[in-house]
Each structure stands twice: as C-alpha cells, then as structure tokens.
Amino acid sequence: MPSSVQRKRIRKTPAARHAEIVVAAATVALSEGLECVTLRRIGEELGVRPGLISHYFPSAEDLVAEAFGSAASAELDTLLPAERPDGTPTQHLARFFAHAAGEAYDDISRLWINARHLSRYRPVLRDRVAEQEAAWRGRLEGLIRQGVEREEFRTDDPYVTTIQILVVLDGLGAHANTDTSDRPEAVTRMAVTTAERGLGLPSGALTRPVDASTGPCAPSGTGSTAGRNTGPAGGRGTGPAAGAHGADPAAASSSTPS
Template structure:
C-alpha cells in the first residue's frame, strides 16, 4: 500500500474552530500573561496559518479580551457554579450557602488559585490602555461579585449568615482576595497562615460566623 495516502483532514465548524482558538489563547494567558498573546503565537500553538486566526479575530485586542473573559469565567464556574443551590453532593444532598462558601474559599487558597490571581492583576493593568479588555474586566468583576452576593443573600435568607449588606460584604471578600493575589505575585516565600486565611477571616467576621466555620475547624477552635 502506498505510503503517500494522506489522512483526511477534518474540517471544524466555525463555532468549534473559534472555541479552540479562544481556549488556546486563554491557556497561554494563564501560563504566560496576556502580553504574550499574538495572532501568530496562537497560530503556532494550533499549527495553522495566522490568517485563520485573524479571520475570527481581526484584531489581537479582540482575542486578548476574549481570552481573559473565557479564563475568568471558567474559573468562576469552578469556584461558584451557576444556580441557586450549586452542584449536589455525592449522595445527592444540596449544599447549603455556608457549604458553597466554604468550597469557594477552599479553592481560592494556595498555588492552584495563584495563576488566575496573576491573570486578574495582568488584565487590570493592561485594561488602562485597552478599551475592549477594560469592558471585559468590568463584565467579569460584575459577574464574580454578583455570584458571590447571591450566595450571601441566600445564606441571610435561611438564617446561616448575618450581614446588613451582602453586596458590600461580597466586595470586601473579593478585595481581600485581590490583595492576596497581588501578594502572591510578588512574594515567593511561604505565607503565614494568618495571611492566607485573611479572606476567610473577613467573611466569618462580616457574616457573624465563629472562627473556623468556613474551614471546618470551628469545633477545634471552640
């Protein structure tokens, strides 16, 4: 049999191709920063011609904004899945607002969260000069704040949390997380526990919860 028989190349739909480009750009942005995104770079990653990338994203600014929005949005779905109840547990039980918030903090601690923190810092800096990215940053900020505020309001409604203004409390928590992200971006030494749990401490204080309520060690501290 002749070895010159060529493989049949599968043509992807425009939607699938665009999603592939965006996902690849988001991965590069998370690993290396938004400044590293160019149409040529993504073309090389996908082994296609740069013209194919520019067909979907005529301007690199469009691609940068889309990549950030995709990465930030995907992380939000991991931290606080959409829906008033969140994903069911292994036995089908519906998590309470406190359990959802505890899960949120469990996923925003440590090196696994540092990459998205650095991306937020990167995007906020570049958004000063890039209108499309600035709009996408504002959109994601509203989405993260809104999703967290919804959980806090649910907790207040069912008596788990006590706060006069869930909106303000949500902002306080996110501001502390942003600060921790900035610290992780410049400090490579181990962070003291009192520092790493600052966001949790803020949440527990502002929501009228005992220390350790959102980390599972409330009984030990009692």
C-alpha cells in the same frame, strides 16, 4: 511501498474553530501573559496561518479580551458554580475558600494582575475586565443573600459584605508574584476571618472540612490547573460597579465562548 492514500482533512465548523482558538489563546495567556496573545502566536500554537485566526478575530485586541474572559469565567465557574450541588450556603462558601487558597491558582492570579494593568490602555480588555468583576460580585452576593434568606448568615447589607470579602482577597492575591511562604496564618486567613465576622459566623465556621457533595470540581474551558496563591486576585469584583447591586452573573460572564 509507501501508501498513496492521503488522509482526508476534516474541516471544523466555525463554532468549533472559534472555540479552539479561544482555548489556545487562554492557555497562552495563563502560561505566558496576555502580551503574548497575538494572531501569529496563536496560529503557531494551532499549526495554522495567522490569516485563519484573523478571520475569526480581525483585531488582536478582541482575541486578548476573549482569552482573558475565557480563563476568568472558567475560574469563576470552578470556585462559585452558578448551579451548585446539594449543600448549604455555609458549605458552599467554605468550599469556595478551601479551593481559592494554595499554590494551585497562582497563574490565574497573575493573569488578573496582568489584565488589570493592560486594561488601562486597551478599551476592549477594560470592558471585559469590568464584566468579569461584575460576574464575581453577582455570583458571591447571590450566595450570601441565599444564606441570609435561610438564616445561616447575618448581614445588614450583603453587597457591602461581598465587596469587603473581595477586597481582602484581591489584596492577598496581588502578591502572587512574590514569596508568601512566611506569612502568618492570621494573614493568610484574613479573607475567611472577614467573611465570618461580616456574616455573623463563629470563628472556624468556614474552614471546617468541606462536605463531599460540595467537593472540588475540575476547571473547565482552558484545561489549566493553574490558579492563585491566596484567593481570587487582581481586582476580582472590586472595581467600579458595572450595574445595580446583584447584577445578573450569567449576563456579566457572557464572554465565555460556547
């Protein structure tokens, strides 16, 4: 005889529901593209009516921007954590390059390319892209300045060196949609070589084995294992400056939902 007891439906708090929607949207953005982030599509993903999604995001444009911001912030926190474990600036920078290479990050590279293209026509997304670029610049410049203060790095202008590194990474990552398996090592190492030269480090200083204390950490936010082929891609931190040099990265990455 079937049970007549019905399961009690648990109502989620507004904060929990908001976070759930953003995570689902970021996942769809990474796997299918920002064009697929619609109120109906995310409603289907969560098994709810589109009206519930629109209650939290009246405009689909807001949801698209939030999806991108969530995924991009999770990537930044994975590769350049604001709170770094014990280790030297050189070790942290070497860790960054070690985990910003390889096929594990292709999807996030494609997402950056996608976001920069769509941001030409979508002001809300354009603002979010600018925030994430500022966050990348601020976080990487902060690490470089720390290295200069500790006399590990030598550069007359940490901001300029930061931009040079990001420009090379962007150029390499722009090819995430193409087969780069035949690239010479000298090309794949261009970002590392640029950093070593710009920071007065000997060749190979940023490709030595990474110390265990600065080892890899799991991506947060979207739960995705996707990423990039040759480093942070699609204009990360190389667009027009969103403020003074060394802008507060925490403020710049405020798009990440709590």
